[in-house]
Amino acid sequence: QAGLEPWIPFYISALEDSSGVFGNVSTEGCDIEVTPNLYLEEAYTDTVWAMILGADLKPAGTYKYSDLGFYLWRKLFALQGIELDTWFEHEVSEPFGWSTMGYKPLSRGIAPKDIAPTENDEVFRQNVVRGTVHDPGAAMQGGVGGHAGLFSNAYDLAELGEVWLRGGTMRQVELVQENVLEAWTNRGFPQGDNRRGLVFDKPALESDSGPTCDLSSWESFGHTGFTGTMLWIDPVYDLVYVFLSNRTFPDASNNKLLQLNTRTEIQRVVLEHLGAVSRFGNRNE
Structure with a gap:
C-alpha cells in the first residue's frame, strides 16, 4: 500500500x-x-x-x-x-x-x-x-536478491516451514524472535481489503480467489512463487505444506498450474484428511 x-x-x-x-x-x-x-x-x-x-x-x-x-x-x-x-x-x-x-x-x-x-x-x-x-x-544482481534467488529441496524447505510453525525456533536454534514472526504473518491492514502480512501472504478474504483452498485457516500464512512453488504453514492444523514445480518451463506463459488449481487442490486433500473445515463457515467478521 x-x-x-x-x-x-x-x-x-x-x-x-x-x-x-x-x-x-x-x-x-x-x-x-x-x-x-x-x-x-x-x-x-x-x-x-x-x-x-x-x-x-x-x-x-x-x-x-x-x-x-x-x-x-x-x-x-x-x-x-x-x-x-x-x-x-x-x-x-x-x-x-x-x-x-x-x-x-x-x-x-x-x-x-x-x-x-x-x-x-x-x-x-x-x-x-x-x-x-x-x-x-x-x-542482474548476480543471483542474490532480497526478493528472489534462494534454492532448496523440499525437505529443507519443509524444515524452514517447521521453524515458522514453532514460532521461529527449532532444535534450540532461534531464527527469528516470535514477536517479529507475528508481525510478519499477521495482516498489516486488517480493516481494508489487503490480505497480506508484512512479509508473508495470507488466505484470501473471499472464497473465490487467493493462494490457498478454503480449508486453510485464517491463521495460516505462506508464499506462492512465480515459478510454481508454494510453502504454506497452518498452525491451526499443525501443517507445513510444500509444493515445488517448474511451472515456467518451457516458458512463463504456461498457466496450467493456475487453471487446474493444482497446488490448492492437493492442499485441500491434505487438509480434508486432517478434518479441516472451511474458514468461511466459521467467519467472525
Whole structure:
C-alpha cells in the first residue's frame, strides 16, 4: 500500500542500452554473473537502484503487490558491509543443517542435473535457465536478491516451514524472535481489503480467489512463487505444506498450474484428511 510499482523490467532497459552492458565472459568491470555465459557490467547495478528510486509512486493506500521493497534487503546488508548470501549461509542454512538451501547452487557444488530448469529464456538470457535464479532482476544482481534467488529441496524447505510453525525456533536454534514472526504473518491492514502480512501472504478474504483452498485457516500464512512453488504453514492444523514445480518451463506463459488449481487442490486433500473445515463457515467478521 506504499504506492510502489509492482515490478520494473530492468533487463529490457539493459538490453536496449546502446553502450552494451553485457559480455559473454567475465572481465574486469563486467563480472556480475547472470548465467554461466552472460555477465553484466558492475556499474549497471547503480542504474538499477536509480530506476527503483526514480520510479513514480502510485497513490498510497491502494493494495498492489510489489517486490521492490525486498530489493532493499540486500542494499541494507551491503551498507553494513555484509553480503546477503554469505549471511544467509552462516546464520540460516548452516546452523539448521540445510545443505540444499541457499543462493547460487552451482557455485556450492550442486549439479545442474539435480536442479529443475525454470525457463527456456529466448529473450534475455538466450538459454535454458537451470541452476541460476529465474527472476531477471535478481539475476542482474548476480543471483542474490532480497526478493528472489534462494534454492532448496523440499525437505529443507519443509524444515524452514517447521521453524515458522514453532514460532521461529527449532532444535534450540532461534531464527527469528516470535514477536517479529507475528508481525510478519499477521495482516498489516486488517480493516481494508489487503490480505497480506508484512512479509508473508495470507488466505484470501473471499472464497473465490487467493493462494490457498478454503480449508486453510485464517491463521495460516505462506508464499506462492512465480515459478510454481508454494510453502504454506497452518498452525491451526499443525501443517507445513510444500509444493515445488517448474511451472515456467518451457516458458512463463504456461498457466496450467493456475487453471487446474493444482497446488490448492492437493492442499485441500491434505487438509480434508486432517478434518479441516472451511474458514468461511466459521467467519467472525
